[in-house]
Amino acid sequence: MKVPDRKGYFGEFGGKFIPETLSNALLELQEAYSKAKKSREFRKTLSYYLGDYAGRPTPLYFARKLSNKLKLKIYLKREDLLHTGAHKINNTLGQVILARYMGKKRIIAETGAGQHGVAAATAAALFGFKCEVYMGDVDLARQKMNVFRMRTLGAKVIPVASGSRTLKDACNEAIRDWVTNVKNSYYLLGSVVGPHPYPVIVRDFQSVIGRETKVQIIRKEGRLPDYLIACVGGGSNSIGMFHPFFYDKDVKFIGIEAAGLGLNKKHAATLLKGKKGVLHGSKSLILQDSFGQISLAHSIAAGLDYPGVGPEHAYYKSIGRAEYAAVSDKEAMSAFMSLSRVEGIIPALESSHALAYLGKLARKSPNALVVVCLSGRGDKDLEIVRRWAE
Numbered sequence: 100m101k102v103p104d105r106k107g108y109f110g111e112f113g114g115k116f117i118p119e120t121l122s123n124a125l126l127e128l129q130e131a132y133s134k135a136k137k138s139r140e141f142r143k144t145l146s147y148y149l150g151d152y153a154g155r156p157t158p159l160y161f162a163r164k165l166s167n168k169l170k171l172k173i174y175l176k177r178e179d180l181l182h183t184g185a186h187k188i189n190n191t192l193g194q195v196i197l198a199r200y201m202g203k204k205r206i207i208a209e210t211g212a213g214q215h216g217v218a219a220a221t222a223a224a225l226f227g228f229k230c231e232v233y234m235g236d237v238d239l240a241r242q243k244m245n246v247f248r249m250r251t252l253g254a255k256v257i258p259v260a261s262g263s264r265t266l267k268d269a270c271n272e273a274i275r276d277w278v279t280n281v282k283n284s285y286y287l288l289g290s291v292v293g294p295h296p297y298p299v300i301v302r303d304f305q306s307v308i309g310r311e312t313k314v315q316i317i318r319k320e321g322r323l324p325d326y327l328i329a330c331v332g333g334g335s336n337s338i339g340m341f342h343p344f345f346y347d348k349d350v351k352f353i354g355i356e357a358a359g360l361g362l363n364k365k366h367a368a369t370l371l372k373g374k375k376g377v378l379h380g381s382k383s384l385i386l387q388d389s390f391g392q393i394s395l396a397h398s399i400a401a402g403l404d405y406p407g408v409g410p411e412h413a414y415y416k417s418i419g420r421a422e423y424a425a426v427s428d429k430e431a432m433s434a435f436m437s438l439s440r441v442e443g444i445i446p447a448l449e450s451s452h453a454l455a456y457l458g459k460l461a462r463k464s465p466n467a468l469v470v471v472c473l474s475g476r477g478d479k480d481l482e483i484v485r486r487w488a489e
């Protein structure tokens with residue numbers, strides 16, 4: 100059973116729901132990617148930049164004090180130590196090198212909180228691409244620092260004033276731009292979402308997380324972990340961690356979503372509360388109201404408030420391969436403080452959601468061997484945390 104199938108379906112999820120005008124562009128991308136994947140030159144280039152530029156392999160750190168405190172054996176996969184502070188650079192380096200391989204001259208991206216925009220602008224600067232990033236003007240006002248970061252890196256940030264003026268509208272504008280400029284432009288998607296082949300491309304570039312983890316945990320523990328835990332926004336750091344362990348049936352996957360203010364409030368977890376539907380070109384689970392309108396997700400962790408989720412996660416859920424749970428803003432905040440105090444590591448608020456689940460896991464499975472994907476560092480979140488504490 101190999102997913103996705105040739106049409107990009109993970110079970111009933113995924114596929115390509117796109118305007119006719121994009122179908123050639125997606126086919127071109129699919130062909131180029133299949134070729135690039137087999138090219139020694141491409142793989143050598145990517146692996147060089149992941150190592151010397153981004154800082155791979157990242158350590159698998161045994162969190163001894165946190166383990167003692169929670170009565171678990173906890174390892175942290177330190178994606179927070181990468182250049183730009185999170186796993187997103189794994190994907191943007193991969194795709195920008197692919198864009199160069201395809202002979203494109205310009206990168207288009209969309210961003211919500213700005214983290215993918217910054218990672219895209221970074222890779223674009225490194226390879227000399229023109230980079231234009233669409234961003235809802237509500238997000239633009241909220242994320243001034245990231246806007247400045249992107250501009251410093253030479254990217255052009257384009258405000259989007261339509262719809263809810265946030266990520267989903269920025270996606271629509273980016274796709275519109277791509278349709279018009281498809282000849283010279285590469286559309287750089289930030290998570291395992293969108294039409295086929297994007298969920299596969301992003302998953303493959305992020306799978307370096309799980310591949311490294313497997314080698315490292317066997318070296319340190321002589322066996323595979325009982326649990327892998329990662330936070331789920333669009334789903335890329337978690338799929339990157341989970342996918343290489345897919346056939347290791349004794350390794351349980353737990354994806355943690357943001358419940359925002361709590362599961363009974365409106366804007367909550369996509370995999371737990373979403374319904375089947377089509378968003379940004381693929382079929383998956385989506386937060387929507389009783390009229391089928393897309394709801395806005397909400398979380399203190401900006402990277403988790405996307406109303407959709409990658410089709411591979413919807414599939415893992417449907418076949419019972421992964422389990423999903425949700426953690427509230429408050430629980431994530433408490434895990435943020437705890438890791439900072441106990442281990443001297445300030446985690447991203449997104450990653451803090453994964454950490455917050457450890458207490459619950461310890462009650463269910465004491466002494467289990469667990470790897471948590473620490474998807475990013477928390478420097479970017481200090482202002483939010485400071486205001487929360489007031």
Ligand SMILES: *Cc1c(COP(=O)(O)O)cnc(C)c1O
Binds near residue numbers: 186332
């Ligand atoms: C963007 C982001 C996420 C969420 O995105 P995924 O595609 O679900 O990984 C999680 N953690 C950090 C630090 C992020 O920047």
